[in-house]
Amino acid sequence: MADINESDRAAASCGGSRVVLEARDVSKCYLLDEIEVHALRGVDLQVCDGEMLSIIGPSGSGKSTLMHLIGLLDRPSSGSVTVEGEEVSSMEPNQLAAVRNKRIGFVFQSFNLLARTTALANVELPLVYAGVSGVERSRRAREALERVGLGDRLNHLPNQLSGGQQQRVAIARALVTEPSIVLADEPTGNLDSHSGIEVMRILQDLNEQHGITVVLVTHDETVSRHAQRIVELRDGRVVREEVVQKRVMAEDRRIALEAEEQALLEARGSE
Ligand code: ADP
Ligand code: MG
Numbered sequence: 001m002a003d004i005n006e007s008d009r010a011a012a013s014c015g016g017s018r019v020v021l022e023a024r025d026v027s028k029c030y031l032l033d034e035i036e037v038h039a040l041r042g043v044d045l046q047v048c049d050g051e052m053l054s055i056i057g058p059s060g061s062g063k064s065t066l067m068h069l070i071g072l073l074d075r076p077s078s079g080s081v082t083v084e085g086e087e088v089s090s091m092e093p094n095q096l097a098a099v100r101n102k103r104i105g106f107v108f109q110s111f112n113l114l115a116r117t118t119a120l121a122n123v124e125l126p127l128v129y130a131g132v133s134g135v136e137r138s139r140r141a142r143e144a145l146e147r148v149g150l151g152d153r154l155n156h157l158p159n160q161l162s163g164g165q166q167q168r169v170a171i172a173r174a175l176v177t178e179p180s181i182v183l184a185d186e187p188t189g190n191l192d193s194h195s196g197i198e199v200m201r202i203l204q205d206l207n208e209q210h211g212i213t214v215v216l217v218t219h220d221e222t223v224s225r226h227a228q229r230i231v232e233l234r235d236g237r238v239v240r241e242e243v244v245q246k247r248v249m250a251e252d253r254r255i256a257l258e259a260e261e262q263a264l265l266e267a268r269g270s271e
Helices: 002-013 063-070 093-103 119-129 134-147 163-175 194-208 250-269
Strands: 020-030 037-048 054-058 080-085 104-108 179-187 212-217 229-234 238-242
Touching: 020 063, 037 054, 037 063, 037 212, 037 238, 054 063, 054 194, 063 179, 063 212, 093 104, 104 163, 104 229, 119 134, 134 163, 163 194, 179 194, 194 212, 194 250, 229 250
Parallel strands: 054 212, 054 229, 104 179, 179 212
Antiparallel strands: 020 037, 020 080, 229 238
């Protein structure tokens, strides 16, 4: 009986769509030099199928910790995390890894690409782990790179690419296993405004055109407004939840930025 009520509660918050990831009363305590750090203190979070959700909050509020938990990279100290309704704590480590590799793609602030490895080989890597054959690997990696507009940079090394291009390689790497969920932790944190807008455009496109569930961590208010829903953390607690009424569309920002730069150029030209 309790189970039915619980799933009703979850479904209600997702407006009838499926809950793909859920944290329930989750706490995380790190022990560092015998000092306890309470990174999360009783967080409830539901991620709905096909939504784009932002987690916002100041530095140290627990955003990355929460991402690690819902991304199955770490386990909570208490509380429960479920994926598609299945309790994470009851899964064996290899089962957990299998679910993660199959369903979830990660994008990090610092790109995390292998330095002496081409864009193509970086994107192929998750498929190596998945045991996909060489020919198939390179076909799928090329396709993923084309999808993020880097079909002409296959053999470039990370240091031969701009920050924005490196992040697009990282997005291609996250996509190559065809996950249903992409988790992006401060994906625009190290990027200039042009590249940041391009990365947000790609994430919005994955969400809108391909139905991929996107969870985005940011400390930037404007970036957070690219999502449909915002959850705000402070000191390890959820302090605010908002349905975004007027979403920021990256494509609109791109057009506005280009117009601004054009106007600036023209003003300089007529000086
Ligand atoms: P955010 O991503 O919002 O900046 P984090 O989730 O990274 O916040 O960190 C939340 C709190 O937990 C911070 O006080 C941070 O110092 C601490 N913390 C994070 N990871 C660890 C760790 N591995 N060991 C000890 N403390 C940690
Ligand atoms: Mg963080």
